[in-house]
Amino acid sequence: MLKISDKMILNTKNLILVLLTIQITPFTGQVKEKSVADTIENQRNTQPINLKQSTTFPQIHTNLNGMVREFVRTMYQDKKGNFWFGTNGDGIIRYNGQILEKITVDGIRPHFRVLEIVEDKAGNLWFGTSEGLIKYDGKEFTIFSKKEGLPGEDQEVWGLTIDQNGLIWVGSIGGVSHFDGEKFIPFSLPVSKVENAKPMLSDKLVFKIIEDQNGNMWFATDGNGIFKYKNGKFIHLTAKNELTDNNVADILEDKQGNIWIGTFNGGVSKFDGNTYTNFTKDGIVAGEETYNFYEDSLGNIWFTAEGYGVYRYDGNNFKQFTTENGLTSDVVQSIFEDSQGQLWFGTWQGLCIFDGEKFVNAKDKEPWTN
Numbered sequence: 001m002l003k004i005s006d007k008m009i010l011n012t013k014n015l016i017l018v019l020l021t022i023q024i025t026p027f028t029g030q031v032k033e034k035s036v037a038d039t040i041e042n043q044r045n046t047q048p049i050n051l052k053q054s055t056t057f058p059q060i061h062t063n064l065n066g067m068v069r070e071f072v073r074t075m076y077q078d079k080k081g082n083f084w085f086g087t088n089g090d091g092i093i094r095y096n097g098q099i100l101e102k103i104t105v106d107g108i109r110p111h112f113r114v115l116e117i118v119e120d121k122a123g124n125l126w127f128g129t130s131e132g133l134i135k136y137d138g139k140e141f142t143i144f145s146k147k148e149g150l151p152g153e154d155q156e157v158w159g160l161t162i163d164q165n166g167l168i169w170v171g172s173i174g175g176v177s178h179f180d181g182e183k184f185i186p187f188s189l190p191v192s193k194v195e196n197a198k199p200m201l202s203d204k205l206v207f208k209i210i211e212d213q214n215g216n217m218w219f220a221t222d223g224n225g226i227f228k229y230k231n232g233k234f235i236h237l238t239a240k241n242e243l244t245d246n247n248v249a250d251i252l253e254d255k256q257g258n259i260w261i262g263t264f265n266g267g268v269s270k271f272d273g274n275t276y277t278n279f280t281k282d283g284i285v286a287g288e289e290t291y292n293f294y295e296d297s298l299g300n301i302w303f304t305a306e307g308y309g310v311y312r313y314d315g316n317n318f319k320q321f322t323t324e325n326g327l328t329s330d331v332v333q334s335i336f337e338d339s340q341g342q343l344w345f346g347t348w349q350g351l352c353i354f355d356g357e358k359f360v361n362a363k364d365k366e367p368w369t370n
Contacts (some may be wrong), residue, residue, distance in 0.1 A: 086114025
C-alpha cells in the first residue's frame with residue numbers, strides 16, 4: 001500500500017519513515033499539459049520516445065517504454081477510454097489511443113508520486129499526488145495544495161473519493177478535508193485515539209476513504225483504526241472491538257455490501273453487516289499486509305498480500321496467484337480492470353495482464369505498452 005522505495009520488500013513499515021525526510025515543493029495554480037511526445041506526429045502508429053532511464057529492479061515485463069523506473073501504483077481508464085498510470089516517482093503516464101506519453105506539469109518536479117485517480121460526473125479527473133490534489137479538465141491541469149488550504153506542511157494526498165452528492169473527500173498528511181472546487185474545508189475526525197497508537201506517517205493521515213451503499217463514509221486511518229461516519233455521528237472501530245490491527249491499509253465495499261478491510265499487521269477481514277471474519281487469522285490467506293482491493297466485473301474480489309502475490313475470492317473460495325502461476329512478481333502494487341475485461345497488475349518488475357486464464361506480459365496483449 002505505501003509503496004515507497006525499493007527496500008520496502010525487506011521491511012515496508014520501517015521504510016515508510018523515509019517519506020518523512022522527503023521535501024516537497026508545493027505549487028499552486030493553473031498549468032498547461034506537456035508531454036515527452038509533443039514533438040512526435042500524433043498518429044496511431046507513432047512510437048513514443050524511449051526515455052531509456054535506469055530502473056530500480058530488472059523489468060521482466062513492460063515498464064511502459066522505459067518511463068517507469070520503479071512501479072505503477074494506480075491505474076485508471078476514463079470514460080473516453082484513455083488509460084492513466086500513476087507511478088511511484090515518475091508522475092502521470094497516459095495512453096490516449098494513439099500515443100503513450102509521460103505528462104509533464106509545469107511548476108512540478110517530474111519525479112512525483114501519484115497515489116489515487118478518480119473521475120467525477122463531469123468527466124474531470126482528479127489525482128491524489130505528493131504535490132497535492134491535481135485536476136485535469138480535458139485541457140489543463142490545475143494544482144490545489146497549501147495555498148487553497150490543504151492542511152499540513154506535507155502536501156501528499158493519499159485518500160481520495162467523490163461521494164454520491166459530488167463532494168470530494170481528501171485524506172492528506174495533515175488530515176481530512178472537503179474540496180469544493182476552489183478550497184479545502186477541514187473535516188475533523190474524533191479526537192479519540194487507540195492505546196499505544198503507532199502511526200507510520202501521521203496520526204492525522206487517512207489512507208483510504210469510501211462511501212458505502214447506505215451513505216456511510218469510512219475512513220481508514222494511519223494507526224487509529226477506522227472511523228465510520230453518517231449524519232454527524234461517528235463509530236470508532238479498533239483492535240479492541242472489531243479490527244485485527246489499528247494500522248489499516250485499505251478498505252472496499254463490494255457489490256453485495258460487504259466491507260473488506262486490509263491491514264499492515266493483521267491481514268484481511270470481511271464485514272458482512274453483522275460479523276467480522278479474518279481470513280488471515282483463520283489460516284486461509286497468507287501474509288499480514290493486505291491491500292489493493294479490487295472487485296472485477298464478474299464480482300471477484302482481488303487483493304494483494306505483500307510478498308505472497310495476489311488472491312482472488314469468487315464468493316466461495318480464495319485462490320492465490322504467485323510467480324509460479326505466471327505473475328511477474330509476488331510484490332504487486334496495483335490492480336485494475338480495463339473496458340475489455342482484462343485485469344492489469346502493476347508490480348516491482350513491470351506490468352502484466354490476466355486474461356481470465358493466464359498472466360502475460362502486458363505488451364503481448366497491448367503492444368502500445370512496450
